[in-house]
Amino acid sequence: MAGSMAIVLAAGKSTRMKSALPKVLHNVCGRPMIEYVLDAARSAGVTRIVAIVGHEAEKVRGALSYHSDVEFALQSEQKGTGHAVMMCREQLRSHDGPVLVLAGDTPLLKKESLAQLLEIQQAQQAACVIGTAVTQANFGLGRVIRGSGNTFEKIVEEKDATPEEKKVQEINTGCYAFDGQALLASLEQIQPNNSQAEYYLTDCPRVLKEQGRTVVALEAFDMVEALGVNTREQLSQVTRTLQQSAMSRWMVNGTTIVMPDQTFIDPQVQIGVDTIIEPFTHITGSVVIGDNCRIGPHVILEGPLNIAAGTTVGPFKHLRKS
Template sequence: MYSDLPKVLHPLAGQAMLTRVIEAAEATGADKIHVVTGFQSEMVRNHYQDSPYNDRIHWVEQTEQLGTGHAVSQALPAVDPDNQVLVLYGDVPLLEAETLTKLVAACGDSGIAVLTLDTANPAGLGRIVRNNKGDITEIVEEKDANIEQKAITEINTGIMAFSAAKLKAWLEKTNTNNAQGEYYLTDTVAMACADGLKVSSLTTEDEDSVQGVNNRLQLAELERRLQRKQAEQIASNGTTVLNLDRVEIRGHTTFGKDVVIDINVILEGDNHIGDRVRIGPNTVIKNSRIGSDTCIEAFSHLEDCEIQLACQIGPYARLRPGTVLCDKAKIGNFVETKKTVIGKGSKVNHLSYIGDAQVDEAANVGAGTITCNYDGVNKYKTHIKSNAFIGSNTALVAPVTVGMGATTGAGSVITSDIPDGQLAIGRGKQRNIPNWKRPTKKTD
């Protein structure tokens, strides 16, 4: 990966690859999840230190990297021998729980089942060797395969299910007599056959779901295929996606009816988009709830926001964490908000910064208005009450309250509270200087 970040922590659609594998394992109803780590083990564990998954994972460290069979054997002492074992890989991130559940069921009395794939490009992968009856007799890694075996197109995905007791017995017999000098998990297939057992198999047709990631190119290819699949899914469920190849869902988003998504929209984290919401091009929405009938214009950024019904946002609006827009509120172009509630029907239309503020109903905030909420050490709150009118280029020096129906004159610096219904003007008296000449450019 040419990276300081462990491979399994590289994100795919906003989630670490390993997280996706853990979620797939949980979805099968697994009693316990064992994660075997090796290189950069501490970094992998630290990533989940504050995660809800951490308490549900049994961490195992493989201090020597001696192959897949050796890795699995490190976890087996903590596994009940009466259980079944499903072996997954942290760099195979698109596994489907339904497929895995079927594989576990296929394990049955034989105590072993293999997930296979028939592919046109088997290069570098272990081949499934079958006898004349079609039964699996062994899995041969490419480095150990002969010419005839290399021509086989059915490959081992690496995903296998076992009886825990049988797996332990087989792994105790493995050795490193192979081209890579490692303990192969796949050697268990030949051992099962030697014990007179029929090796069960399940073949998947979804190549992406079993695709491993070994470099950034493969990761990028999976990202594109996953994003396309997600776009197709939401479109099939009733969302209008104007370009299926130019929307990104990096997390989990739910959609109401008749939503329209324009090009280059990014949805990160956990979001909910209500009915009839329109999202303009080049918009980013992260961890936010968007109420029905809201329109978000182009190039807007929303993070950790609550947008209620029928709001108007953008273009070029930035709504930072803690922003709440009440019904029919309007945030216009080049407006930034943070930790602010904009009341029902209130408007902040142009070129303003409103932070640490409470704006009540039906207030109008003029262009260029800022709340001066930070003195370099502490933050302070501004309260603009209902029906207030804030003139253009007003600086509201917090803490300050603008009363109900009060008005500020354009260009004012407001440093104290304004009573209800009053006009406040806080600016220097204008002087016109006659016979004034503009400076001229000096010449050498």
């Protein structure tokens, strides 16, 4: 396969979060949420990443500056998702291969889902593969309309949908795999013919289909991973989901967490076997805990820290690198 590129949309404001901090920099378990998207893309085989920055662009650039594989493109005016991707024209012109387009506010994306998009794009030599999910909670989401033979027909936004189309439970997740040159060509064709006067990325698949190119709608996602974070409440839900996943992983691997619901541990923490984590313990940052340790209760560990095997950290201790 030709090298894959990912375009990550990271230009938006935190309007509904009521925050001055760019949305994609809000922390989830100790890391900016966009970093989880970058991780998923890399794990799916992406070798080149372009982050589209806009609102508070320098803050986003600064936060991601230590990622050597991330380039930046500036969207100085927010005129829609299609307009955002237009800011990558130079990078697209020099890229011969698949391109993932992802939102920077979807920290629960799984590498397997993204890899499936890329795999189908290559196998079918598709101009575009649209990642879809099925949900009854479809209000406000773009519906994926299929025609004869179950093939992709169009994406219809809520405000443009007929009563019949509004019943459709298959929705557009906003994750795509394009042929890079097909994406570039389709961006030249789309127009801001809508009430917002914005360029919609969802028009690109329509243009490509009208040109007789292969466009596939692939139900590759579950709704949990596909939904973006737009509110503080959703931020807390995503944090809880990542926490529960990490707790399960540690316990499967031989760690005892006495009361997972009363314990907070960043997913990047490493914990050895036969270690016991007591309730009300808070472990954040780059912390490595050896085998046969006992931590807590009511302990705070702030990384970077290395807790040697066999160590007991008693109640109410607060340890951090001085």
